[in-house]
Amino acid sequence: MGRMRAAFFDPTGARYGIPTWPWRMAPPHLLTVRQLTARGLRPGGQYVQGQVLWRSRRYHARGGVRAAYLYDQRLALPKRTATPAQLQALAKALAARRTCPDCKTDAGYVLPRHLGVCLDCAETSERRAA
Known part of the structure; x- marks a missing residue:
């Protein structure tokens, strides 16, 4: 040793x-x-x-x-396994993180917290501001 x-x-x-x-x-x-x-x-x-x-x-x-x-x-x-109700609640919460509050579509990715909207909506509002 x-x-x-x-x-x-x-x-x-x-x-x-x-x-x-x-x-x-x-x-x-x-x-x-x-x-x-x-x-x-x-x-x-x-x-x-x-x-x-x-x-x-x-x-x-x-x-x-x-x-x-x-x-x-x-x-x-x-290991404990999640119940069907827990899995359903988790799926709902993850879907909410992907749904844009402006255009109401599933962006397919978790929305950036600093923007709060999908990248397309953020780009559109940026163009309007300029």
Whole structure:
């Protein structure tokens, strides 16, 4: 184990407060939220079970160390699925974000908030103002 990797090896949590491992050295049953999601799971209210630390040149403002929090796969619960009513409400809300209040058409994209209207209506009102 390299010197840098050894600096983050703390499976008891004595140094960092929670069990800590270097990159790619965590036990296989501990997963990140993204890894749980890929398996159709969610943390399910459990606390962070450990962390993975590694050095990154991009994050020098934070001491050059990044962290990924780990959750126990054995305690994870299945992801919840939306009800048909929730999916219908979501579709309605997304359609409202695409509908121009001036011309009442579905623009096919989310309207820019700074304009408040579709690009065609914004261009037309800009021409009138000039």
